[in-house]
Amino acid sequence: MIEDRLLIYKFKRGNRSALQRIYEKYRGYLLTLATALLNDVNTAEDVVHDFFVSFAQSTESLRIDGSLKWYLATCVANRARDRIRAGKRQAISLDRAGPMCSDAKAPESSAICNEEMQLLNAALDQIPYEQREVVILHARGQMRFRAVAKLQNVSIKTVQSRYRYGLDKLRVILDEQVKK
Amino acid sequence: MKSAKDIEKLIRKINVTPGAPMDQKTFDDIFLAQEKTKKKFPADRQPNIWRIIMKSKITKFAVAAGVIIAVILGFNIIGGPDIASVAWADVQRQIGPFLSYTYLETIQYEGKSDIIRQMMILNRTRRREVYPDGYVQIFDLSPDSVRMLAIHPDKRLAIEKSSPGVPGGNCDFLRHLRIMQDPSDERLIAEDLGERQLNGQKVKLFRLQGEDNDWTVWAEPMTGFPVRIELVHPKKKPKKIMTDFQFDVNFDESLFSLAPPVGYTVKKATEPAEQDLIEGLRAIAEFLDGEFPPVQVLNWNSMREVLGNHVKKNNLSPTEDEMTIFSEKVRSVTRFVGIKKLRDHDPNYTGKGVKLGDVDKPVIRWQLNSKTYRVIYGDLSMKDVARENLLK
Numbered sequence: 404m405i406e407d408r409l410l411i412y413k414f415k416r417g418n419r420s421a422l423q424r425i426y427e428k429y430r431g432y433l434l435t436l437a438t439a440l441l442n443d444v445n446t447a448e449d450v451v452h453d454f455f456v457s458f459a460q461s462t463e464s465l466r467i468d469g470s471l472k473w474y475l476a477t478c479v480a481n482r483a484r485d486r487i488r489a490g491k492r493q494a495i496s497l498d499r500a501g502p503m504c505s506d507a508k509a510p511e512s513s514a515i516c517n518e519e520m521q522l523l524n525a526a527l528d529q530i531p532y533e534q535r536e537v538v539i540l541h542a543r544g545q546m547r548f549r550a551v552a553k554l555q556n557v558s559i560k561t562v563q564s565r566y567r568y569g570l571d572k573l574r575v576i577l578d579e580q581v582k583k
Numbered sequence: 584m585k586s587a588k589d590i591e592k593l594i595r596k597i598n599v600t601p602g603a604p605m606d607q608k609t610f611d612d613i614f615l616a617q618e619k620t621k622k623k624f625p626a627d628r629q630p631n632i633w634r635i636i637m638k639s640k641i642t643k644f645a646v647a648a649g650v651i652i653a654v655i656l657g658f659n660i661i662g663g664p665d666i667a668s669v670a671w672a673d674v675q676r677q678i679g680p681f682l683s684y685t686y687l688e689t690i691q692y693e694g695k696s697d698i699i700r701q702m703m704i705l706n707r708t709r710r711r712e713v714y715p716d717g718y719v720q721i722f723d724l725s726p727d728s729v730r731m732l733a734i735h736p737d738k739r740l741a742i743e744k745s746s747p748g749v750p751g752g753n754c755d756f757l758r759h760l761r762i763m764q765d766p767s768d769e770r771l772i773a774e775d776l777g778e779r780q781l782n783g784q785k786v787k788l789f790r791l792q793g794e795d796n797d798w799t800v801w802a803e804p805m806t807g808f809p810v811r812i813e814l815v816h817p818k819k820k821p822k823k824i825m826t827d828f829q830f831d832v833n834f835d836e837s838l839f840s841l842a843p844p845v846g847y848t849v850k851k852a853t854e855p856a857e858q859d860l861i862e863g864l865r866a867i868a869e870f871l872d873g874e875f876p877p878v879q880v881l882n883w884n885s886m887r888e889v890l891g892n893h894v895k896k897n898n899l900s901p902t903e904d905e906m907t908i909f910s911e912k913v914r915s916v917t918r919f920v921g922i923k924k925l926r927d928h929d930p931n932y933t934g935k936g937v938k939l940g941d942v943d944k945p946v947i948r949w950q951l952n953s954k955t956y957r958v959i960y961g962d963l964s965m966k967d968v969a970r971e972n973l974l975k
Contacts, residue, residue, distance in 0.1 A: 408805040422617055426609065435599045444599060451601075452609045459616035523593055542594040570587045577585055 407471040415462050426455055429472060432544075433479045439539045440483040442528055450482045469550075476544045477554050480536060487532060526576040534569030537562050671773035671789050673807035674800065678757050681707065683834055687827040692884070702756070702825075703832070709839045710754035721839055726751035732841045733852075741843030744852040749925045756825075759793060760800070760812075778804060786810050796823075821884060854922055855915040861963050863916035864946060866909060868939040875934030875946055875961070881920045886913060923949045929956075937961040948973065 410428075413421035430451065437447035458465075458478070467474045527535050533555065540546045540554070541562075552562040585593075683705055690698040703711040712720040719734040729749040733742040776788040779801070786801040796814040803810050812825040843849045855863070868875050871893055878885035890913070894901070901909070923930040934946040941961025948958040948968075956973050959965050 412806055417617065419614060419617060422613060423610070426613065430601050430606070430609070431599070434601050434605075435597055438599045439594075439597050447599070448601070448605050452605065452612065455609055455613045456616045459613040460619065462617070519593060520597065523597070538594065539597075542591045543597050570590050573590050574585050574587060577590070 411465070411467060411471060415465060417462060422459055425458075425471070425475075429475050430455075432472070433475055436476055436539060436544050437479050437483050439527065439543060440480060440536060441486060442524060446486060447483070450479060450486060454479050454482055473544075473546050473550050476540060476546055477550065480540060480544075480554060484532070484536070522577055522580050523573075525580065526573045529576055530569050530572045534565045534572070537565040538569040538573070541566055669787055669802060669804060669807035671775060671791075674773075674787075674789065674802045674809065675761065677807040678761060678809065678830075681755060682831040684757070684828060684830045685832050685834075686825045686829070689824040689826070691822045691824065692887075703834060703838060704754050704756070705834055705836070705839050707753050707755045707758075708751065711838050721841060722752075722754060723839075723841055724752035724754055730841050732843065734844060734847070739847050740850065741847040742850045742852050743841070743843065746854065746922060746925070749922065750927075757809075760798070760809075773800070781811060784810070855919040857919075857957075857965065859915040860919040860947075861959065861965070863912040863914075863919070864934075864959065865939070865963055866912040867916065870909065873939045875937045875939070877935040880916050880932050880934070880947070881924065881930075883917055886917065920947070920949075934961075939963075 410421045410425050414425060433451050433454070434444075434447055437450045438444050441447050441450065454475075458475075527538075530538075536555065537548075537551050540551050541548060546554075548559050548562045548566070552559045555562060683703075685701065685703045688698075688700050688702050692698075699715055701713040703713070705711070708722075708724045710722045710724075712722075714720075717736040719732075719736070721732045721734070723730045727748065727750065729746040729751055731744040733744070735741070773789040773791040776790060779786055779788045781801050785804055787804045787807075789800045789802065791798050791800075793814070796816050799813045800809055801811040802808065808830060809828055810826070811828075813822060815822045864875065867880075867890075870890065876886060876889050878889055880886060893899070920930045920932065928949045928951075930947065930949040932947050937944045937946050938961060942964075944961040945958045946961055946963075948956045951957050951967060954970055955967050956970060957965060958968050958973070
């Protein structure tokens with residue numbers, strides 16, 4: 404937390420290494436969120452890239468209320484939603500992203516993991532975007548419901564409901580896929 | 584059948600790693616974007632150490648000498664109105680590892696002009712002090728090699744001082760705050776006084792009781808770095824105020840060189856001898872109407888107070904030259920005793936109530952060796968006395 408505050412401070416003073424450090428620290432996290440939200444690695448890379456370019460120009464106006472990590476996640480989630488609304492989403496599967504499991508070390512576990520990811524990807528694609536966003540940002544992005552509620556401009560209860568419904572639907576879809 | 588926990592666990596495993604092409608493209612573009620923004624950076628966002636330096640006479644001298652001070656970091660301005668504020672632990676964590684730093688120090692004595700100097704701390708043993716009139720003092724307090732260089736740019740005079748045998752010292756003033764972390768000692772628990780405004784800047788205020796002084800610390804609410812520190816002795820008057828902190832300063836090491844500037848007259852300051860001590864004691868006693876001072880001569884502040892009160896009480900109006908000569912004599916006493924103390928020679932001033940000329944009434948003593956002390960009496964005679972006789 405302290406490191407992030409220093410990074411913000413230095414970044415706001417035009418420090419190049421601070422910007423680099425912020426990028427290196429959070430690029431994987433943001434790309435993972437964007438890919439999971441967009442179901443498209445290429446578009447997710449564009450979103451993260453475009454966001455960082457915009458972020459690099461925000462030294463004057465940047466105001467961060469709380470966690471830098473959540474701030475970045477919120478910005479990327481907003482951009483991902485804009486992409487979807489603009490109809491720029493392309494149906495390229497998440498499995499094109501290469502290794503997706505953080506614990507995929509052995510070839511066997513990697514294969515199982517990739518298969519699970521493909522199923523998860525397909526399942527995520529079938530639930531409403533609002534639920535998908537909450538599930539991804541809370542479960543993978545570690546954002547609190549309050550922060551997601553602010554992002555979606557709804558109450559915390561609504562967000563919690565969306566999360567619960569989202570997980571239930573994912574569970575049902577995945578169970579059905581396994582039976583097939 | 585999967586549970587909700589299984590689904591969450593699976594989601595947490597999602598991990599996409601950016602490839603090198605993305606990194607390279609993004610680096611190129613973001614640095615370019617940042618550079619474009621930098622050109623619009625207002626001048627007033629520059630570290631204010633430059634403003635301090637460039638406004639002073641010292642700077643002109645320093646710049647003329649080819650001195651470069653590159654400040655790579657500063658921590659006194661930051662945005663974010665709703666950011667969570669730091670706690671005292673954050674302040675200690677930030678100043679925990681030693682970083683080179685500089686600050687402006689103001690010492691306030693009641694009824695006296697403030698003493699203002701810029702302190703530059705290169706490391707724990709090396710320090711540079713710069714005064715508004717251009718006077719500079721550079722210290723190297725390395726153990727057993729204590730040295731100091733005083734530079735008078737107006738007189739083009741450099742005075743070298745060395746104190747062999749003195750155990751050395753620590754230039755890092757913030758160490759006092761670093762060591763205040765014993766959670767079992769209630770005095771060392773900082774009182775969090777919340778957020779305040781300081782010169783239009785939002786700060787976090789802490790107050791705590793040190794071993795000798797009461798400390799008030801204004802910290803930058805996001806980083807925890809100190810913005811202002813004040814310390815005051817609960818009973819004594821002087822107050823020390825430290826402001827304009829800059830940390831992790833990339834000092835040019837030549838600023839801390841103990842080599843006299845080229846073209847300057849160089850004098851070597853010698854340690855005061857016993858005769859200087861005797862002459863100093865005589866001057867003080869004569870000034871105080873034949874009485875030795877009732878306060879410890881090593882305590883320069885108390886001595887100033889006693890001498891100042893005497894001037895006021897008797898409506899004395901010494902000339903500047905008289906005061907300069909007298910001050911030198913007083914200083915030779917305090918320096919003599921101070922050096923004896925630093926060398927663990929057990930100096931002890933007992934002149935309270937003793938009058939100039941009093942025979943066999945000791946005024947001051949110090950240890951010569953394990954068996955013998957040297958004693959100066961009220962009549963300014965000097966004798967060596969065995970330790971056991973001294974105790975009697």
